[in-house]
Amino acid sequence: xxxxxxxxxxxxxxxxxxxxxxxxxxxxxxxxxxxxxxxxxxxxxxxxxxxxxxxxxxxxxxxxxxxxxxxxxxxxxxxxxxxxxxxxxxxxxxxxxxxxxxxxxxxxxxxxxxxxxxxxxxxxxxxxxxxxxxxxxxxxxxxxxxxxxxxxxxxxxxxxxxxxxxxxxxxxxxxxxxxxxxxxxxxxxxxxxxxxxxxxxxxxxxxxxxxxxxxxxxxxxxxxxxxxxxxxxxxxxxxxxxxxxxxxxxxxxxxxxxxxxxxxxxxxxxxxxxxxxxxxxxxxxxxxxxxxxxxxxxxxxxxxxxxxxxxxxxxxxxxxxxxxxxxxxxxxxxxxxxxxxxxxxxxxxxxxxxxxxxxxxxxxxxxxxxxxxxxxxxx
Amino acid sequence: xxxxxxxxxxxxxxxxxxxxxxxxxxxxxxxxxxxxxxxxxxxxxxxxxxxxxxxxxxxxxxxxxxxxxxxxxxxxxxxxxxxxxxxxxxxxxxxxxxxxxxxxxxxxxxxxxxxxxxxxxxxxxxxxxxxxxxxxxxxxxxxxxxxxxxxxxxxxxxxxxxxxxxxxxxxxxxxxxxxxxxxxxxxxxxxxxxxxxxxxxxxxxxxxxxxxxxxxxxxxxxxxxxxxxxxxxxxxxxxxxxxxxxxxxxxxxxxxxxxxxxxxxxxxxxxxxxxxxxxxxxxxxxxxxxxxxxxxxxxxxxxxxxxxxx
Numbered sequence: 184x185x186x187x188x189x190x191x192x193x194x195x196x197x198x199x200x201x202x203x204x205x206x207x208x209x210x211x212x213x214x215x216x217x218x219x220x221x222x223x224x225x226x227x228x229x230x231x232x233x234x235x236x237x238x239x240x241x242x243x244x245x246x247x248x249x250x251x252x253x254x255x256x257x258x259x260x261x262x263x264x265x266x267x268x269x270x271x272x273x274x275x276x277x278x279x280x281x282x283x284x285x286x287x288x289x290x291x292x293x294x295x296x297x298x299x300x301x302x303x304x305x306x307x308x309x310x311x312x313x314x315x316x317x318x319x320x321x322x323x324x325x326x327x328x329x330x331x332x333x334x335x336x337x338x339x340x341x342x343x344x345x346x347x348x349x350x351x352x353x354x355x356x357x358x359x360x361x362x363x364x365x366x367x368x369x370x371x372x373x374x375x376x377x378x379x380x381x382x383x384x385x386x387x388x389x390x391x392x393x394x395x396x397x398x399x400x401x402x403x404x405x406x407x408x409x410x411x412x413x414x415x416x417x418x419x420x421x422x423x424x425x426x427x428x429x430x431x432x433x434x435x436x437x438x439x440x441x442x443x444x445x446x447x448x449x450x451x452x453x454x455x456x457x458x459x460x461x462x463x464x465x466x467x468x469x470x471x472x473x474x475x476x477x478x479x480x481x482x483x484x485x486x487x488x489x490x491x492x493x494x495x496x497x498x499x500x501x502x503x504x505x506x507x508x509x510x511x512x513x514x515x516x517x518x519x520x521x522x523x524x525x526x527x528x529x530x531x532x533x534x535x536x537x538x539x540x541x542x543x544x545x546x547x548x549x550x551x552x553x554x555x556x557x558x559x560x561x562x
Numbered sequence: 563x564x565x566x567x568x569x570x571x572x573x574x575x576x577x578x579x580x581x582x583x584x585x586x587x588x589x590x591x592x593x594x595x596x597x598x599x600x601x602x603x604x605x606x607x608x609x610x611x612x613x614x615x616x617x618x619x620x621x622x623x624x625x626x627x628x629x630x631x632x633x634x635x636x637x638x639x640x641x642x643x644x645x646x647x648x649x650x651x652x653x654x655x656x657x658x659x660x661x662x663x664x665x666x667x668x669x670x671x672x673x674x675x676x677x678x679x680x681x682x683x684x685x686x687x688x689x690x691x692x693x694x695x696x697x698x699x700x701x702x703x704x705x706x707x708x709x710x711x712x713x714x715x716x717x718x719x720x721x722x723x724x725x726x727x728x729x730x731x732x733x734x735x736x737x738x739x740x741x742x743x744x745x746x747x748x749x750x751x752x753x754x755x756x757x758x759x760x761x762x763x764x765x766x767x768x769x770x771x772x773x774x775x776x777x778x779x780x781x782x783x784x785x786x787x788x789x790x791x792x793x794x795x796x797x798x799x800x801x802x803x804x805x806x807x808x809x810x811x812x813x814x815x816x817x818x819x820x821x822x823x824x825x826x827x828x829x830x831x832x833x834x835x836x837x838x839x840x841x842x843x844x845x846x847x848x849x850x851x852x853x854x855x856x857x858x859x860x861x862x863x864x865x866x867x868x869x870x871x872x
Contacts, residue, residue, distance in 0.1 A: 223648050271761060279658065287639065294643055302639040306629045306723050307816075308659065309682025322845060324759035326688050329630065329659030329678045337677060341692055348695060364642055365635070369654030419623060419676035421668040424655050433673075444701070550655055551664035553676055 187343035187412050188405025189559075190264075190353075192503045193257030195250050196396045196490040197233035201257055202507050209508060209515050210535070213488040215380060216392040219367060230367045231376055233394040233491035240362075243288035247361055248314070254399045255319060255357065262401035264353060272353040272401075273323035275342045276312045277335030279495030281327075284363040315357065323351060329495070331549030332458070333417070334358070335398070336498025340557055342402050343412035353403035358499030362395050366494065373425065375462055381492075383459030383485040384466050384521035384531055391460050394491020398500040410506045413542065413560040414445025420552035427468035427548055434472020434546075434554065441544065441556035442476070449477045452558075453541030454514050454532070456505045458548045459485030459521075460492055465548065470527035481544075482532045484515045498547040498555065505545060506559060514538040563697050564750035565851070567740040569610025570824040571603065574733040574813040575713040582606060590669050596652055597665060600631035604662045604710040605669060607736030611706070612670055615740070615747075622674035622696065622705040623663045626689040628682075628816025629724070630659045632714045666706060674702065683787045683841035684759070685709060686737075686819040687849060691757045697743040704747060708738035709817035726814050733813025737820025751827045755834075755850040763792055766838065766846040767799040773850075781806040781832035785839025785847070786818045792846075796838045806831055823851055 194201065198208035216231040234240065238250050264272065286303050293300035312325045326341065328334040335358030342354035370376055370393060377390035402412070418440065420433035427433055442449055458469055473480050486501045487493075493500050508515050514536040521531030545557045569589075573580060579599065586602040587593055589609030594602070604625070634656045638649040655661055660678040667676055675696070681688035686709050696702040712734050714720045721728055740747065741754075756773075760766040782802040784793040786809060797805065808822045819837060826835040830853070837849040 222646060224646060283635075287643075290639060291643060301719055301722060302636050302643075303632065303723060306632060307682055308628065308630060308680045309685075313682045316843070322761035322843070324688070324691070324845075325681050326692065327680050327682075329680070330663075330676070331658045331660055341679075341695070344695060344699065348699065350695065365638055365649065365654070365657065368642060368648035369638075369651075369657070372648045372654060373651050417675040417677065419663060419667045419673050421664065421673055424661060424664055425651075549660070550658045551660040551676070552667070553660050553663070 184347045185349060185404050187346040187402045188409040189400060189411065189506060190403050190405055191258040191261030191401040192507065193254035193399040194500060194503050195235055195254050196500060197236055197394055198489060200237045200253060205504060206507055206511055209489060209504065212518065216491065221364065221368060223368065223371065228371060230371055231392040232362055233392055234362060235395040244285045247282060247285055250397045251315060251357065251359060252318065254397045255355065258399035258401050268353055270320060271323050272321055272355050273342065273345065273351045274312055274316055274321050274325040275338035275354055275356045277328040277338035277495050277499060278311065278359045279331055279334060280360060280363050280366050281308060281311045283365055284361045287363050330553040331551055332494050332497055333547040333549040333553045333555040334495035334498065336547040336555045336557060337417060339400060339412060339499055339502060340415040340555065346402055353401065356400045356402065356499055358496035359397045360395060360493045360496035362393065367393060377461065381461045381488045382520045383457065383461045383487060384470060384527055384529055386523055386526045388461040388463065388466060390462055391487065392491040394493040396490055396493035396496040396500040398496060398503045400499060400503060407562060410559055410561040413558045414441055415555065415557040416440035416444055417555045420554055422552060425550055426464045429464050429467045429471060431468055431471025431475050434469055435475035437554040437556045438472060438476040438544065441558055445558035447542055447558065451542050452481050452544050453538065454482045454484065454543050456501055456543065456545040457483050457485045458546045459487055461487065467527060469546065469548065470529045474528050480529055482514060482536065483529055484532045485517060485521065486515065488517050488520050502545055505543065509538055509561065512537055512539050563694050563754040564742045564745065565739050565752045565754065565827060566742050566747045566750050567611050567613065568751065568824045568827050569607050569613065569738045570821065571606045571610065572733060572735040572821055574731050575717065579713060579715055592669050594669065598631060598634050598656055600633060600710060600712050601662050601665045603712055603734055603736045604666060604708060607710065607738040608666050608706060608708055611738035611740050617670055617672050618704050619672055620674045621672035622702045623667045623672060623676045624689045624693045624705055624707040625663045625678050626680045626685040626709045626817060628680065628685050628711055631656055632712055636714055662710065670706065684839060684847045686817045687757055687847045690754065690849065693741060694754060694757055703743045705741045706738060707741055708736065709820045710736040711815035711817050731813040733815050735815050735817065735821065737817065737824050739823065750854050752854050753852045755852050757849045760846045762844050763795065763840065763846050766848055767796065770800050775800055775802065775834065775836060777801040777803065779833035780836050783808050783822055783835060783837045785837060788838060788840045792840055800836060802836060804832060819849065826851060827853060
């Protein structure tokens with residue numbers, strides 16, 4: 184079976200543009216969130232979020248295209264595929280909101296201009312993938328995943344599986360999440376936003392900060408020394424549409440299945456990248472799941488304090504940040520956040536540890552009970 | 563990959579959107595609360611497919627749609643910008659594509675993997691291909707796979723939104739299939755032999771040449787994005803003379819390929835369905851489905867017969 188290696192990656196988040204800028208920022212404490220002012224009924228509310236750095240909020244459409252092209256070009260430059268390989272490459276897009284920011288912007292403009300305004304002119308989930316295929320000359324198969332916060336993780340997983348089965352040679356996986364009113368006000372309405380900062384697994388946690396991100400990963404056959412996607416699992420938890428079962432059973436089930444798929448024991452995992460939304464019940468469920476699956480819970484890191492919750496893009500974006508950090512020799516730390524294991528029985532990594540290889544678990548959990556656990560490895 | 567059962571709902575919408583709630587309740591046997599028309603539509607097809615069977619709990623759910631729950635997304639946008647109200651929690655969570663997977667899994671008591679996968683010009687083909695991958699790898703033994711595509715009012719705006727001419731008949735549909743990697747759920751109605759994508763028509767024609775299809779036992783069908791010229795070249799390449807125009811009279815919606823498989827399995831069209839489609843950039847897709855030998859029975863048919871006899 185072919186090993187699906189990470190041949191190149193690109194990233195843009197609140198931390199910056201490009202892998203190097205993002206990695207440099209991970210050595211610093213997370214920055215406080217910015218705030219979007221949004222009128223809700225008869226009052227103005229403040230929505231905490233972490234916007235993309237370096238992509239000013241101007242034309243919604245140009246901004247979306249610009250950030251996508253920037254991260255894909257970074258990933259493709261590093262991968263260095265031949266033109267024929269690029270042409271055949273398959274595309275996997277994962278997002279929660281796709282181009283809804285563009286649809287909202289157009290609708291607002293049409294309403295402001297008076298006359299007939301048509302909401303959601305761009306209504307196909309597949310439009311974003313089509314635009315990317317066209318701009319980059321990709322003629323391989325394409326898949327668009329819309330499984331909430333697991334979307335791009337699922338995209339990466341299926342890309343790896345198709346490569347393992349020799350169904351495709353190379354894959355470009357794209358995760359993208361751009362701020363939009365539907366998401367911002369939807370999360371506000373659910374009462375899931377923090378009033379301060381994002382503190383996963385912390386006794387003081389009170390919710391999440393939304394984040395913008397775009398990330399790209401090129402997968403294909405590669406040298407044994409490269410990181411590769413070794414295994415994974417996805418399961419549906421029908422406990423609740425918006426919250427995991429706090430007994431941890433559903434989380435443990437997907438972790439156990441991912442370990443089995445990767446043909447590893449729990450003790451072989453060197454570190455876990457948690458989903459860590461900092462909402463009271465989801466962190467409780469995730470912690471309980473890890474305690475069920477691991478006799479000794481490995482070091483855990485959480486990346487959302489740095490970049491916010493980037494929803495459909497978080498699976499891939501956090502995977503890229505995580506594996507690039509390990510390649511650079513360190514396990515990401517969040518000093519002062521999630522430092523007290525008294526409440527949930529787990530704690531986040533508090534100081535940067537030296538780490539360059541091993542097996543790692545990356546968890547993503549989404550609305551609709553969509554739970555995905557990936558295992559990546561580097562020897 | 564065996565197709566063990568199929569269920570379908572397809573209706574042209576010419577004036578008003580038909581109510582679906584009572585039908586969803588009838589087909590699932592469950593009183594589903596706090597769900598919109600889109601999930602109701604999905605549950606109708608799924609309910610007809612499952613038809614009272616108790617599914618193995620590890621059954622996976624795969625779902626596709628061209629545009630998802632347009633109604634709830636439009637409602638949220640109009641509320642936000644027209645009236646200044648935020649989306650209700652109910653509306654917001656239903657804008658998420660895989661909320662339908664959740665409702666289907668919950669209704670039929672399954673908790674296997676759950677995926678919402680689509681593609682602009684081949685929603686059903688995309689999800690079918692990944693399901694076939696999971697089954698071929700031995701990771702998934704039974705699965706519910708389906709599509710749903712809805713209309714919204716007013717229909718003139720709906721046609722503009724989906725990019726069809728003002729006189730194109732439009733419709734709502736939900737096509738579902740109960741799939742098994744082996745005969746664990748009984749004898750199949752048919753077998754999905756192949757589902758693949760090709761970078762151009764030449765590659766697909768070359769592939770068809772190698773398959774050595776029996777031109778007498780097969781029927782060739784063209785999908786909704788394939789022009790007449792391209793289809794005729796595939797006819798020539800395969801030597802299949804029997805053409806099945808399954809789209810005649812079918813209203814426009816995104817996942818019409820689901821109707822092809824459903825009708826092929828239930829109407830006794832031929833021994834093999836060769837379904838080809840393509841996108842405007844020249845890529846092509848292929849689905850080959852073999853009908854089961856005579857004597858194969860749909861395990862849900864017995865229940866259907868019993869119910870209709872009452």
